[in-house]
Amino acid sequence: MVVQxxxxxxxxxxxxxxxxxxxxxxxxxxxxxVFVGTMRDFNEDESVQSMFLEHYxxxxxxxxxxxxxxxxxxxxxxDSLIIHRVGQIEPGDSIVLVAVWAAHRAAAxxxxxxxxxxxxxxxxFWKKEQLNDGQRWxxxxxxx
Numbered sequence: 001m002v003v004q005x006x007x008x009x010x011x012x013x014x015x016x017x018x019x020x021x022x023x024x025x026x027x028x029x030x031x032x033x034v035f036v037g038t039m040r041d042f043n044e045d046e047s048v049q050s051m052f053l054e055h056y057x058x059x060x061x062x063x064x065x066x067x068x069x070x071x072x073x074x075x076x077x078x079d080s081l082i083i084h085r086v087g088q089i090e091p092g093d094s095i096v097l098v099a100v101w102a103a104h105r106a107a108a109x110x111x112x113x114x115x116x117x118x119x120x121x122x123x124x125f126w127k128k129e130q131l132n133d134g135q136r137w138x139x140x141x142x143x144x
Contacts, residue, residue: 004084016097031107031108039090050088052087064084080111081097083096099112
């Protein structure tokens with residue numbers, strides 16, 4: 001299980017390939033479930049120019065590691081990867097990557113969705129959007 005918080009942009013699909021190439025259980029996984037979240041240029045019917053994403057260092061990584069361990073207990077997965085951006089983010093930038101490897105697709109899908117939903121609803125991240133006419137803190141996440 002790998003958990004990373006990054007201040008710089010990342011190529012989500014290259015990260016999936018790097019992780020997959022490093023897995024010790026080559027030939028054991030038959031499914032890889034990948035979710036990539038990118039920044040939209042709109043939210044709540046308004047244009048969004050950019051976003052600043054904050055987190056609670058140490059606490060955020062601990063929580064993401066905890067949910068990764070929970071996913072491994074709940075489903076027969078081989079490994080997982082979570083990468084999340086913080087700092088200044090522009091429309092089109094990858095914000096979050098959640099990838100799960102398992103022998104079968106059901107476990108990969110289910111564990112990936114669990115990780116993403118837990119991350120989105122409970123992980124200590126805060127978003128401030130830059131609008132055309134000011135800034136605002138995002139008070140609630142968009143529906144899944």
